Amino acid sequence: MADRELMYREALREALFEEMELNDEVFIIGEGIAERGGSYKVTEGLLAKFGALRVRDTPISEASMIGVGVGAAIAHARPVVEILYIDFAMLGMDQIVNQAAKFRLMTGGEGRVPFVLRTQGGTGGGVAAQHSQSLEALFYHIPGLRVVMPSTPHDAKGLLKYALRQPDPVMFLEHKHLYMTKGMVPEGELIIEFGKADIKREGTDVTLIAWSNMVPRTLEAAEQLAGEGISAEVLDPRTLVPLDKDAILASVAKTNRVVIVQEAVRRGGVASDIASIIQQEAFYDLDAPVEIVAGMNTPIPFNLELEKASVPQTSDIVAAAKSVLHADKAA
Amino acid sequence: MAADNTRSNTPPKELLEKLFTTAFRIRTFESGGIKLYRQGLVRGYFHPSLGQEGIASGACAAIEDRDYIGSTHRGHGHCIARGAEIDGMVAELLQKRTGYCKGYGGSMHIADITKNNLGANGIVGAGTPLGVGAALANQVRGSDAVTITFTTDGATNNGTFLESLNLAAIWNLNFILIIENNQYAVSTTLEEATRDTDLYKRGEAIGVESHQIDGNDPLLVYETVLDAVKKCRSGLGPVLIEAKTYRHSGHHVNDPGKYMPEERLKYYMDRDPVDRARDNLIKLGKMSAEEVAKLEEEIQQEFDAAVEKAKAAGEISVEEFQDFVSAY
Numbered sequence: 001m002a003d004r005e006l007m008y009r010e011a012l013r014e015a016l017f018e019e020m021e022l023n024d025e026v027f028i029i030g031e032g033i034a035e036r037g038g039s040y041k042v043t044e045g046l047l048a049k050f051g052a053l054r055v056r057d058t059p060i061s062e063a064s065m066i067g068v069g070v071g072a073a074i075a076h077a078r079p080v081v082e083i084l085y086i087d088f089a090m091l092g093m094d095q096i097v098n099q100a101a102k103f104r105l106m107t108g109g110e111g112r113v114p115f116v117l118r119t120q121g122g123t124g125g126g127v128a129a130q131h132s133q134s135l136e137a138l139f140y141h142i143p144g145l146r147v148v149m150p151s152t153p154h155d156a157k158g159l160l161k162y163a164l165r166q167p168d169p170v171m172f173l174e175h176k177h178l179y180m181t182k183g184m185v186p187e188g189e190l191i192i193e194f195g196k197a198d199i200k201r202e203g204t205d206v207t208l209i210a211w212s213n214m215v216p217r218t219l220e221a222a223e224q225l226a227g228e229g230i231s232a233e234v235l236d237p238r239t240l241v242p243l244d245k246d247a248i249l250a251s252v253a254k255t256n257r258v259v260i261v262q263e264a265v266r267r268g269g270v271a272s273d274i275a276s277i278i279q280q281e282a283f284y285d286l287d288a289p290v291e292i293v294a295g296m297n298t299p300i301p302f303n304l305e306l307e308k309a310s311v312p313q314t315s316d317i318v319a320a321a322k323s324v325l326h327a328d329k330a331a
Numbered sequence: 332m333a334a335d336n337t338r339s340n341t342p343p344k345e346l347l348e349k350l351f352t353t354a355f356r357i358r359t360f361e362s363g364g365i366k367l368y369r370q371g372l373v374r375g376y377f378h379p380s381l382g383q384e385g386i387a388s389g390a391c392a393a394i395e396d397r398d399y400i401g402s403t404h405r406g407h408g409h410c411i412a413r414g415a416e417i418d419g420m421v422a423e424l425l426q427k428r429t430g431y432c433k434g435y436g437g438s439m440h441i442a443d444i445t446k447n448n449l450g451a452n453g454i455v456g457a458g459t460p461l462g463v464g465a466a467l468a469n470q471v472r473g474s475d476a477v478t479i480t481f482t483t484d485g486a487t488n489n490g491t492f493l494e495s496l497n498l499a500a501i502w503n504l505n506f507i508l509i510i511e512n513n514q515y516a517v518s519t520t521l522e523e524a525t526r527d528t529d530l531y532k533r534g535e536a537i538g539v540e541s542h543q544i545d546g547n548d549p550l551l552v553y554e555t556v557l558d559a560v561k562k563c564r565s566g567l568g569p570v571l572i573e574a575k576t577y578r579h580s581g582h583h584v585n586d587p588g589k590y591m592p593e594e595r596l597k598y599y600m601d602r603d604p605v606d607r608a609r610d611n612l613i614k615l616g617k618m619s620a621e622e623v624a625k626l627e628e629e630i631q632q633e634f635d636a637a638v639e640k641a642k643a644a645g646e647i648s649v650e651e652f653q654d655f656v657s658a659y
Contacts, residue, residue, distance in 0.1 A: 027471045053471055059501070064460040064494035071464020074449055075399060075478075077471060079464070098454050099461065106440040107450065108433030109655060143659040242658065 003186050009179040011153035012042045012118075015160035016080070018188070020050050023078055026164055027054035029065060030082030030118075039084055040120065040179045066092030066117060070100045070169070073115035078164055086121035086173065087130050093138075100169035101144030112167040116160075122213050122263055123300055123311050124176040132300035132307070134212075134264035139171040140240050140273070146170040146194055147240040151215035153183040155238055158192030166194065175213040195242035199251070203233035206321050207251040209274060210261040211237055214312060218261050221317035232321055240270050248274065249282050256287040257324040263311050266294035288324040293317055342550060346392065347616035350549040351608040352626060353388035357408040358605050359634045360417060364407070364424055364438075367638065368584050373424045376453075377438045380408040382547075382579035385604025386511050387412035389552025390479055393560055399447040399469070399478040401462040403511070404439050406451030409481050415443035421637040427644040434647050449480075455516075456489030458482060459508065463495045466504035466569075477505040477563045479556070485516030487530050493537070499569040500539050506569035507559045508534075511546060514575075517582045518590045534571030546574025547604045550611055576604075 006014065020026045027050075028043060034057045037044030047055040058065050062083060069081035083089045089096070096117070103111045123132045139147045146168050150156040156174070163170040200215055201222050210218035215236050222232040235251050237244055252258055258278060260271040275290040293312045300310050361379045368377050380387070383405070391400065391412035402409040411420065415431065423430030423441050430436075431443050442450035449465055452458040462480030469476040486492055487510060499506040510530050514521045521528045534541030540562065544555050552574060559570035577599035581588030612618045 025468075025472060029467075056502070059494075059497065061494035061498060064463065064491045064498055067457065067460025067491060067495065068464040068467055068498060071401070071449060071461030072468035072471075073464070074444075074461060075447075075465035075468040077468035079468070094454055094457055095460060099452075099457055103450065105656065106432060106436040107442055107444055108431070108435045110432075111442075111444045111450070143656065 003184040005182050006153045006185040007179065008153045008156050008174070008181050008183070009040055009042045011157040011185045012160055012174070013044060013046070014185070015157045016043065016046060017049065019161055019164040020046070020054065023164070025076070026078040026080065028080040028082060029056050029058050029068065031058055031060060031084050033057060033082050038082060040176070042179070043082065062088050062091035063095065067095040067099065069115050069117065070095050070113060073113045073169070074103060074111060078114055080116045080118055080164070083117060083119040085131050086119045086135050087133050089117065089119050096139070096145070096169070096171070097142050101142045104144060104168070113169045114167050115169045116163045116172055117170065118172045118174065120174040120176045122175040122177060123307055126302055126304050126307060128302040129299040134262070134295065136173055136240060137264055137269050140270050144169065145241060147173065148194065148238070149173045149212040149240060150238060151178065151212055151236050153181070153185045154190070155192060155198065157185050158190040159194070159238060162191050162193055165191070173212065177213045181216065192238070194239040195244050197235055197237045197244035197247035199233060200236050201232065201234040203231040203255065205231045205255060206257040206259060206325055207233045207235055207255045208259050208261060208317065208321060209235045209237065209248065211240065212263065214261045214263050217312065217314050218317055220314045221321065224314065224318050225321055230321065230325060243274070245277060245281070248278065252278055252282045253285045256285055258286070259291045259293060259317065259320045259324055261293045261312055261317055262295070264295055265297045266292065267297045269294055288326070291320045291324045293320045341615055344616040344618065346553070347550070347608070347612045348618070349392050350388050350553060351612045351623070352630065353392065353412050354384040354549055354605045354608045355627060356417065356630050357384040357387060357411050359630050360411060360420060361407055363634050363638065364421075365584055367424065373438070374426070375437050375439070377584045378405040378582065379578070379580060379584065380405045382599060382603065383511055383513060383576045384408050385549035385608065386481070386509060386546045386552050386574045386576060388604070388608065389549040390481070390509055390556045392553050393557040394477060394479060397447070397474065397476045399449060399462070399465045399476060401449035401458040401465065401478065401480040402442070402451040403458060403481055403483055404451060404453055404455065405483070406441060407438065410441050410443060410448060410451065413443070413446045413448050415446060415448070417633050417637045418640055419443065421634070422641040422644055425641045426646060427641050428647045429641065429644040455483060456486035456491050459486065459495040460491050462508070463499045463504060463506055466499060466506040467502065470502065470504055475505065475564045477507060477560050477568070479507045479509060481509050481511055483516070484510060484512040484514060484521050484530060485524070487533060488524055493533065496534060496539060496569065496571065497537050500537055503566060504569055505563035507556065507563065508569065508571050509556070510571070510573045512573050512575045513578050515578070515582070531571060531573035539569055539571050540567070541571040541573070543573045543575065546576035547599065547602045547607065549604055549608045
């Protein structure tokens, strides 16, 4: 199977196409996803190919749309619910937190919820406080959910295909800045199991851990660091739950220095949890305290300069990497 | 529309027997369960449906194995009416590994999911979208299976009530929503909670065929639901049924229900669904009082035996639990 260059949104669409072709129980609902093809064009062409029974628009009823997906999954189908913005998923938190995440345990392991909620988050050029959030920590906090955050077209395809074959509720969190990014993606079968991190760039001096839209930004930082003679390794966990602890610890053992980069606000974030895992399980591998580069503890403002100041920029990542290397003082 | 209560032909004895034994089995389970609770053998929350058994019994008698149900926090009756074994029910109350949820769920989350039961639910109103989801899944796979979701008058003031029923309506799903209108949300009266207490009108307002019936008449519930099932299977779903009823006691075992006016309680006690199912069986089904007493004795023995079995059963160990959730 040949690789070809696809956009992130095309890779997602290809995953949906392939899985819907393979399994009649896969169907998708969401706002404006059928005729219109979705606000980010991920579902374009699905209606024509698979028909109105399996590709359907919903009214603006997020709380119930999400619950409908959960119920369909309990009834052994493979629903995908597209929620336009992660901010809107807040309307369906009961169904995600109290229903989807708990059904398996509450039924003594007998019931499963193979439900995929696709949505997107992050800042995107002035869409302001209610359309810009990075809320993965809310889902990360809830036992029973899988939290997936692909950063490349390749990973987007492989992870979405896997999501549609595994048995648990998946929060599949895309990023509005990534839809138009391009990358090489194999044709046909590509399955990426959850809990397998990917080293996006090998390095020896410092480990930079990042996911979703922070990956391209961190790779940019690594490139700049290379220009200054610093070899940075960029590790993308790809799924936050399950988290590939082994890959993280192995990288830390190699570089002895870590920066964790997240777009989400610093307080109560996933980065803090990863830092606590590293300090607990790899304390003696560390030559410097774990550094976190994260969003400010603020709702995202509309003003573009202020929006930019709210979330990590390449220069922040470079500075943090240097600080754990004490390179700032050496220079 | 408000349904009338006349029927032209005599229902078959088998049906009348099923309606009675189901209602009596629920009553026996819950009355016995409350005793176990008082003895300290059952912990947590226990929401009895005593007085409401006619709805679960009537509705579940009208559907087939391939159909689905979804329940509420007051869910023992639905689970039993859907065919759950009393052994697994009692064992779950006693948090034993032989319980339907192996002691992970308890009274409030009890479900025999092998019977296409989407589960009881501790979040009022949350079961409605789940039921619409099951109905959607069945439509996508080309099945004519019907999903019945039991909900409550309290849940009709939750946003998902309208949202979900509307989704079922625009998609013509095989979905029957039964509001068990027991007239209280815990202790808040329906009159306090809404201006128009005829809840079925909410379905009519969005173009859904809607009925208001006496939920304490198991036979009427059966007939109304059977008609709704037929309509659904011929593409005329969904259907909303408001079944009016009343609890025999408070919201849960530790709520004495002092806010429930005596005269209203008496009114409904005089129209007790178990008594009516028994009367129907004797009068319409021509079963002798002795035969009925024998049925009752068998059901009581079934419960007593289930208690003994559950007491003797083991519990899930902490190690098994840790292993189960290790990938969470």
